[in-house]
Amino acid sequence: MIVHPQPNLLNVLITLKGSIARRVVRRTLMVSVLASLIVLVETLHPAFYSRVNATPFTLLGLSLSIFMSFRNNACYDRWWEGRKAWGQVVIEIRSFVRASAVIADPQQRRQLLQGLCGFAHALNARLRGGDEYKAAAAWVADAASLPQHNLSDGILQALGARISRLAQYQQISEWRYVNLEQRLTGLSQAQAACERIKNTPLPFPYTLLLHRTIFLFCVLLPFAMAEPLGWLAPLFTAIVSYTFFGLDAISNELEDPFGRDENDLPLDAIVRTVERDVLAALGSTELPPALQPIDHILS
Template sequence: MISYNPKDWFAFIFRFHKADTFRQLLPVIICIGIYTGIIAFLEIEYFKLSENHHLKNITIMHSMLGFVISLLLVFRTNTAYDRWWEGRKQWGALVNNSRNLAVKLSAILLEKEDKIFFRKTIPSFAQALSLHLKDEKISHELFEEFNINVAHKKHKPNQLVKLMSKKLFELKRQNKLTDENLLYINPEMTSFLDICGACERIKNTPIPYSYSVFLKKFIFFYVMTLPFGYVFSLGYYTIPVVIFIFYVLASLELIAEEIEEPFGNDENDLPTQRMAENIKKNIEEIL
């Protein structure tokens, strides 16, 4: 995720970063400019259409459709941001619950060996979840020190929660934990897979395909018909105007596409790996 100063206006205006939509749209913007220039040339120089031509009235359609497309884009960006923010809340809950579990275990457990076990497994869950959500390979080194083989297991975070649960009940059988102790730490233990499931729900349930395709087609045909009407009033100035309108509309759609899946490696995705490293530092300090 990009770190920035929200008060630095001039840096936003004049600096282009890797995730800037202008870079991604530049080839299409050039094509839109050429297309608009051709339409303007044909209407002004070749066909020599007058200002009274009926094509001038197409701007009425653009005025009505502009309101509709703005509503669709507002809904689109809000929906995408809700998914991004929901992912951030889930990882915030993971940070808090990992700390809470570590604090409780530090007060309950007396033997250093038991504390070391959870000092390794709790942060390992956050690291495994981050990689799991990115569909990246999870190193077996996370599990080798616990003497378990997960090579044939597809869901690695499940295995870590299973491992911690087995350890807790083993401590209970050794009379190192009481029933009250297990009830005391149960909310944090169950929250791990609840958070994992919520993140998987966001990751595996994209915006409906038909809605996304319709919006892209709407933007495309809206922009493609703009030059026909605006040439009569703007002449060749229609070229920069149409380019700017396309840039604004397409940029909103691109931004929504990027943030609706917040667990990838894009510039604006959640820094889950960094949060996992912070969890590790916190747990090592507590335990």
């Protein structure tokens, strides 16, 4: 995720970190070069150039703007829902840590809280296509015996069984057991929300139609701009193309908020926050440092 101070006017013009310009510069330059060629043909051979009415492009551009706004809003909603799901993970783990203070056996409590760290690491790896077992092994001693197809859920099941035994042997009250179980249910709901976002992209035909229409609009736009704008046409078509291509690229990036693109969610930093909270609750005095942005990027 980009962590950048509010840019001033100069930074707005020259900042590349976090900008979508690098991803769309080739297509934008292609449209600008095409516009230059069309203006050149119109200048040298005006008889061979038939003027194109700009009205259809105005209507098409307006329609595209509406459709792109809908898609961008849908993609941002996915990004924000993913952030809320991970916010719920942090809330439920902190609540579990606080409620578990009544457990008299320090070893039992340590294993429970370390399991929560293992869950956070495993879920992070699951959403980013990593190795869940490798991510959680340092925190969950019996990770190898848990279901490997969904280790995150397996850890929650193991934690649920552990607190059930504590209640069975009357090491915690029934009310406290219900409270801890509710925290695990909240973590399971957050995991399901993340998996729903990860495994259910926006309908492909809609996305493909929008990609194609944007490309055709930007390629055909110079034909309408050449005659009224002359040699300003390459500049204006480049600006319009940059806007349309850029919005399209941004929506693609936000559609999957759990990746490692610059604008994706900082899952590593969130997991580190969970680590620090759990270790502090266990009395550790040497906490791992909170992750800081590297070159304005928080992973």
